[in-house]
Amino acid sequence: MEDKKQKNSFIGWCRRYISLLFVGLLALYVYVLFFNDNSYGHLRELHGEIKRLEREKKENRDTLNKYYELNRLLLSDKEELERVAREKYGMQRPGEDVYIIE
Template sequence: MKKITSIITNKYLLAGGFFVVWMLFFDQRDFFQQRERNAELKKLEAKKKYYLDEIEKTKQELQDIQSNPAALEKFARERYLMKKEGEDIFIIEDSVAPKNQ
């Protein structure tokens, strides 16, 4: 029993325990805040990867449009609804009425 109380009242053990508790709960950069920041960092890195992929796709599309007249025509017809002389375009919109409660 005396050995257990001497271990518990050891000043180095008490200081180490106090330090661990302080760093886990009370410090400016505590454990829980670090976990939240790491999760946010992972989300931001995923967004960064998505946007870099989209930039790469757009650059490829731009290069294709600049070098291929058929791709330019396809782009103009799809995006800006351009048409040839004597041609009719039919636009079909898929609209869903909002639910009123």
């Protein structure tokens, strides 16, 4: 008898304080938060990808600036051009012996 009374009081409390509208809104909130295309997990993945791409963009920009500087040096300094040609491409003057030490 006591158990039935507690059960009825609980059901009465639920009917009084938890409406169907509240349950529906809660279900909608859970759906949008976890199961939608724009869910929280998906947004976190996209945010991580954005951070990774920004780091990659910065690295590429630094590399590009390095090559711009090298290009500027090669166009303005003949000694630098000769140094790069000798080191990277193994070029030499006619009659010159080059010893490569590794």
